[in-house]
Amino acid sequence: MSRSAFKRWRAPLAWCALLLVLATGGEWFESLLRWSDPEARRVLYPQADLLTLLLRHLWVVAIASGLAVVLGVGAAILVTRPGGRDFLPLVAQAASMGQTFPPVAVLALAVPVLGFGTWPIIVALLLYGLLPIVRNTLAGLEGLDPGVEEAARGMGMGAAQRLWRVELPLAAPVILAGIRTSVTVNIATAALGATVGASNLGAPIIAGIINGNTAYILQGAVLIGLLALTVDSLFARLNWRG
Amino acid sequence: MSRREAPLNRVVLALSLAALACWLWLPLGSIAPNRIVLGTAYSLPEALGWPLTVASCLPLLGLAVMAWRPRRPAYYAALALTLLLLMALPLWLALMAQRHLDPALPQARVGIGAAGWLMLFWLSLLLVELRTRLALAGWQLGLGLVPVLGAWWLTAPGLASLALWQELAGRGEAFAEALLQHLLLVGGAVGTSLVLGAAIALAMRQNPGVERLGFALLNFLQTIPSLALFGLLLAPLAWLSARVDWLAALGVSGIGWAPAFLALLGYSLLPMVRNTFVALSEVDPGVLEAARGMGMGRGQVLRRVRLPLALPVVLEGVRITTVQAIGLTAVAALIGAGGLGTFIFQGLGQAAMDLVLLGALPILAMALVADALLGALARRLNRHTGRTTGATP
Numbered sequence: 001m002s003r004s005a006f007k008r009w010r011a012p013l014a015w016c017a018l019l020l021v022l023a024t025g026g027e028w029f030e031s032l033l034r035w036s037d038p039e040a041r042r043v044l045y046p047q048a049d050l051l052t053l054l055l056r057h058l059w060v061v062a063i064a065s066g067l068a069v070v071l072g073v074g075a076a077i078l079v080t081r082p083g084g085r086d087f088l089p090l091v092a093q094a095a096s097m098g099q100t101f102p103p104v105a106v107l108a109l110a111v112p113v114l115g116f117g118t119w120p121i122i123v124a125l126l127l128y129g130l131l132p133i134v135r136n137t138l139a140g141l142e143g144l145d146p147g148v149e150e151a152a153r154g155m156g157m158g159a160a161q162r163l164w165r166v167e168l169p170l171a172a173p174v175i176l177a178g179i180r181t182s183v184t185v186n187i188a189t190a191a192l193g194a195t196v197g198a199s200n201l202g203a204p205i206i207a208g209i210i211n212g213n214t215a216y217i218l219q220g221a222v223l224i225g226l227l228a229l230t231v232d233s234l235f236a237r238l239n240w241r242g
Numbered sequence: 243m244s245r246r247e248a249p250l251n252r253v254v255l256a257l258s259l260a261a262l263a264c265w266l267w268l269p270l271g272s273i274a275p276n277r278i279v280l281g282t283a284y285s286l287p288e289a290l291g292w293p294l295t296v297a298s299c300l301p302l303l304g305l306a307v308m309a310w311r312p313r314r315p316a317y318y319a320a321l322a323l324t325l326l327l328l329m330a331l332p333l334w335l336a337l338m339a340q341r342h343l344d345p346a347l348p349q350a351r352v353g354i355g356a357a358g359w360l361m362l363f364w365l366s367l368l369l370v371e372l373r374t375r376l377a378l379a380g381w382q383l384g385l386g387l388v389p390v391l392g393a394w395w396l397t398a399p400g401l402a403s404l405a406l407w408q409e410l411a412g413r414g415e416a417f418a419e420a421l422l423q424h425l426l427l428v429g430g431a432v433g434t435s436l437v438l439g440a441a442i443a444l445a446m447r448q449n450p451g452v453e454r455l456g457f458a459l460l461n462f463l464q465t466i467p468s469l470a471l472f473g474l475l476l477a478p479l480a481w482l483s484a485r486v487d488w489l490a491a492l493g494v495s496g497i498g499w500a501p502a503f504l505a506l507l508g509y510s511l512l513p514m515v516r517n518t519f520v521a522l523s524e525v526d527p528g529v530l531e532a533a534r535g536m537g538m539g540r541g542q543v544l545r546r547v548r549l550p551l552a553l554p555v556v557l558e559g560v561r562i563t564t565v566q567a568i569g570l571t572a573v574a575a576l577i578g579a580g581g582l583g584t585f586i587f588q589g590l591g592q593a594a595m596d597l598v599l600l601g602a603l604p605i606l607a608m609a610l611v612a613d614a615l616l617g618a619l620a621r622r623l624n625r626h627t628g629r630t631t632g633a634t635p
Binding site: 087090094100102104108113191202209212214217218220221224225228 | 251252253356367370371374464465466467468469470471472473474476477565568569570572573576577583586587589590595598599601602603605606609610613
């Protein structure tokens with residue numbers, strides 16, 4: 001790795017390393033946590049090791065965000081094409097209504113349909129994460145200079161080629177910013193899934209609240225915070241290059 | 243948006259056909275012998291028989307027909323049909339209850355099925371679309387919804403066996419108390435963060451060091467999951483109330499409203515400070531010049547020029563904060579703060595889904611109403627001050 005590349009990726013690497021150290025270094029972490037809650041009987045969350053919880057957390061966010069990107073960007077592209085333009089006001093307003101729905105309420109409403117476990121939180125995150133992506137993709141595609149499209153047309157590009165080689169690359173920074181907001185918010189919100197039986201980094205937090213154990217809460221909170229910082233700084237690098 | 247003279251409105255057509263498909267194929271409702279047992283689902287023809295089924299579909303077909311000639315009168319007719327469908331929605335459930343409920347089982351209850359919920363969803367989208375086409379103001383749409391609520395209220399006696407209703411009847415007082423607690427927590431947090439946020443934003447404008455530090459701190463606070471922030475306040479507050487007498491006398495303790503309020507306040511401050519700060523910074527220099535030219539002092543400029551101009555953007559902050567706080571207060575039920583979230587978590591614990599609904603539906607409604615009202619107010623003020631856009635998060 002060259003020197004400048006290392007400099008560029010320094011921040012995400014540092015956060016990621018700290019995250020992994022805390023997730024795997026149970027013993028060492030334990031003595032730190034002991035200090036936060038000296039009276040507790042045990043300080044390390046016993047049900048599952050932190051690395052597993054971290055990976056499950058990441059997995060839920062990845063599925064929900066992946067679906068949100070596909071649906072959000074897809075819908076925004078469709079309604080900015082001539083054939084789908086009729087649907088534009090509806091899609092824009094429905095996406096903003098989606099964010100008005102509190103994630104806890106969506107989570108609770110999804111349980112009767114999907115049962116306890118991981119799926120309700122994926123649905124809640126998907127709904128909540130859709131708006132920033134749809135809004136930014138619409139803004140990015142609609143905000144392009146009409147002259148650019150004219151030029152692309154003049155070069156003999158078809159509709160698909162214009163979208164793929166001109167519109168999307170030009171709108172990419174704005175779209176990426178939307179995805180970044182969506183993903184970082186979802187990393188924190190995913191912890192709520194633990195209230196309906198999803199096993200992720202929210203589980204130690206819930207266990208801590210129920211047992212009055214601050215150390216459990218801290219491990220969940222610190223790891224979620226570090227995960228958010230890692231992902232956010234990764235996106236910052238992507239944006240900077242884009 | 244370019245409005246071509248299209249031969250048909252594909253949005254209305256697609257929405258009404260989707261609603262028709264859900265209405266015919268999915269279960270309208272279910273009837274369960276008691277609270278915990280899963281009910282038997284009834285599709286529309288099973289529940290009402292074919293003649294009534296066809297009758298209930300006619301307005302939807304009417305909507306699809308209206309979509310072919312999208313002129314203003316047709317849109318008004320479509321709006322009337324949509325409102326009619328909304329009004330009739332509980333009627334079909336009441337008819338189903340009347341026909342299929344066994345009088346020998348007093349515990350039996352009616353659940354709302356997927357067709358009912360999805361119909362509500364598609365009809366709301368239709369309302370959104372028709373509102374855009376007819377360029378209706380918010381209050382005009384609200385006026386149209388009055389007869390809908392009236393019709394629902396009239397149908398209510400026929401739905402005494404609705405599961406949701408039975409859950410409510412069993413805990414009417416607890417529900418009223420939870421609703422009040424919820425509103426108090428949201429109102430208290432939003433009100434305090436408005437005052438505090440304005441003070442912080444003013445301090446930030448005086449001093450760039452405070453600005454950097456303040457935004458860094460508030461951004462950091464926002465990355466802590468709400469669940470964790472509630473939990474992390476438990477121990478320090480319990481410690482404080484054990485040592486400071488007057489705090490304990492105020493009812494501050496590790497669980498309850500105090501940690502909930504502090505966490506809500508922390509989350510509300512960022513959107514509030516950000517919007518107030520942006521609003522105060524983005525006033526046109528020419529306007530300020532003119533105000534100073536008229537002999538206004540610093541304080542006067544702030545009070546009479548900057549603040550009124552900033553109001554719509556500040557209000558946008560209040561809207562974001564309120565909607566967010568309504569959802570977060572639901573989570574606060576986990577640390578004993580009360581509020582409607584109590585029913586959600588109780589219901590989840592007992593696997594009684596109707597109890598969950600009793601908590602979740604009012605929260606959803608509150609969030610939507612707060613969003614609509616504050617959004618309309620902000621747009622109104624915007625028109626007054628001649629701005630076109632507010633700050634977005």
